[in-house]
Amino acid sequence: MRVIKHYRIHTGTFAWILHRLSGLGLIFYLLVHIWVISHLSGGEGSFDGIMNFFANPFARLLEVGLVGVILYHLFNGLRITLVDMGVMVEKQKTLYAAAVVVWLASWIAVGAVMISRMGSPLHG
Amino acid sequence: MKFRETTTSGGALPWLLQRISGVYLAVILLIHVINLHVLIGGELTYAAIAERVATPLWKTINISFLIVALFHGLYGLWIVLDDYIHKGWMRILIYGGIAAIALMFGIYGTLTMITFQYGG
Amino acid sequence: MAKFKFRINRFDPDRKDRGHYMQEYELEVPKGYTVLDCLNDIKWKIDGTLTYRRSCRSGICGSCAMTINGVNNLACESQVYALGGDTINVEPLRGYPVIKDLVISLDPLVKGLLAVKPFMITRTPPPSDQERLQSPEDRDKLEGLYECILCGSCTSSCPSFWADKEYIGPHAFLKAYRFVADSRDESPREHLAALDDKHGVWRCHTIFNCVEACPKSLNPTKAISELKKEIVRQKLG
Numbered sequence A: 001m002r003v004i005k006h007y008r009i010h011t012g013t014f015a016w017i018l019h020r021l022s023g024l025g026l027i028f029y030l031l032v033h034i035w036v037i038s039h040l041s042g043g044e045g046s047f048d049g050i051m052n053f054f055a056n057p058f059a060r061l062l063e064v065g066l067v068g069v070i071l072y073h074l075f076n077g078l079r080i081t082l083v084d085m086g087v088m089v090e091k092q093k094t095l096y097a098a099a100v101v102v103w104l105a106s107w108i109a110v111g112a113v114m115i116s117r118m119g120s121p122l123h124g
Numbered sequence B: 001m002k003f004r005e006t007t008t009s010g011g012a013l014p015w016l017l018q019r020i021s022g023v024y025l026a027v028i029l030l031i032h033v034i035n036l037h038v039l040i041g042g043e044l045t046y047a048a049i050a051e052r053v054a055t056p057l058w059k060t061i062n063i064s065f066l067i068v069a070l071f072h073g074l075y076g077l078w079i080v081l082d083d084y085i086h087k088g089w090m091r092i093l094i095y096g097g098i099a100a101i102a103l104m105f106g107i108y109g110t111l112t113m114i115t116f117q118y119g120g
Numbered sequence C: 001m002a003k004f005k006f007r008i009n010r011f012d013p014d015r016k017d018r019g020h021y022m023q024e025y026e027l028e029v030p031k032g033y034t035v036l037d038c039l040n041d042i043k044w045k046i047d048g049t050l051t052y053r054r055s056c057r058s059g060i061c062g063s064c065a066m067t068i069n070g071v072n073n074l075a076c077e078s079q080v081y082a083l084g085g086d087t088i089n090v091e092p093l094r095g096y097p098v099i100k101d102l103v104i105s106l107d108p109l110v111k112g113l114l115a116v117k118p119f120m121i122t123r124t125p126p127p128s129d130q131e132r133l134q135s136p137e138d139r140d141k142l143e144g145l146y147e148c149i150l151c152g153s154c155t156s157s158c159p160s161f162w163a164d165k166e167y168i169g170p171h172a173f174l175k176a177y178r179f180v181a182d183s184r185d186e187s188p189r190e191h192l193a194a195l196d197d198k199h200g201v202w203r204c205h206t207i208f209n210c211v212e213a214c215p216k217s218l219n220p221t222k223a224i225s226e227l228k229k230e231i232v233r234q235k236l237g
Helices: A011-053 A057-084 A089-118 B012-040 B046-053 B056-084 B088-115 C013-018 C035-046 C107-115 C136-140 C159-163 C170-180 C188-192 C209-213 C220-235
Strands: C002-010 C021-029 C065-068 C071-074 C087-091 C098-100
Touching: A011 A057, A011 A089, A011 B046, A011 B056, A011 B088, A011 C209, A057 A089, A057 B012, A057 C220, A089 C220, B012 B046, B012 B056, B012 C220, B046 B056, B056 B088, B056 C159, C002 C035, C021 C035, C035 C087, C071 C209, C107 C170, C170 C188, C170 C220, C188 C220, C209 C220
Parallel strands: C002 C087
Antiparallel strands: C002 C021, C065 C071, C065 C087
16 A cells, blocks of 8 residues: 655645745746846847737736736745744734735736736737 | 754854845835836836936846845745755755856846946 | 544564555544554554554653644544544654654654753852742743653654754754743853754744644744844844
């Protein structure tokens, strides 16, 4: 019979795994972002060229996802900082629930604005 | 069983910096997003952002954002890899790789910002 | 009485070729039985080769810590009927070398503990006519710190320990803070010395598995956050 190798995923484990995954994704984005912005050096044509490359619905949707990843890492990071300061260590699950609520609320708000702008002629 | 030797290899300072930089990034990100997507708004074309990016204030903010984000991200990456990579030569290789990326992108991004000029 | 299925991780050091495997036992379990009671029933009535540590059977000695349905706990404090489900998986504490079946080597636990010098360090001689005294307020600061029974549940549940076998571990951090917070201890720095290290408190990623696992409902993560603050305070002068 196969040996079980599973430890129950508690709230904190879940938060931690998501924090690591979101962080890894954001490093990749940061490096791409630095490369994209470096096109400023090439002048108007170069910069607008690369920006146009990302001005499609697929990239815009990815951007909405990116905002979600950033906001998760941000609010969970603040939670970790608070816990490290000794704030709400005994109420860590409540604190995480609060972080998740703020994360989802802010993501929905920002995401809604982004999606509503997507249809406007300004965004190709 | 012997007492473990007490070391002073530390870790306190980077740990603290990781938290401070995280909070700094949260604030600056808010400014960044409000500036680009609320104050400027619309499509982020060269014409729309160039004037602002060329001012010394925004150059300073952007460069600090760049350096702090690179530190926070790449030190964070090191913390993750540090947990799972134990072979000495692999650690040196990865540590070196991360340092190289930090240096490369740090210098590249800073140069982009410093040299940028907008004739108007 | 209801029937329960126990799936128990077996390992025989004399039959290493068989490696680790799960063995199933079916058992009629009276209400009120703990997992330890069931292990005793299995050992005494079904299979005498089953090996595990136990001693006090009342949550004081810390011998029977094991992974029950994927969570570390004392077998003697796990009510079978409260676990939910009729199959119960029992494994040795993970992260430690397994000696036999559910018996693990506690060497890593002790090694981590010794790193923090788990005893009161004093410089001044004690009063000649009495013990070292402590005010009731100072004594209260040790609540939630001194109760640890060193069962190993917390450290064995910690992903940082799974990743780094040299990690000092939450059990030792809790013990360290128990002395750092003690008004009678005259050298907190000596307890902290080993903690400002890559195998020390900085590898704690506030995952809270230790808090979830502790059968005494202690909070190692809280102690760790106090230790982190204390070390940073000392570093900054």
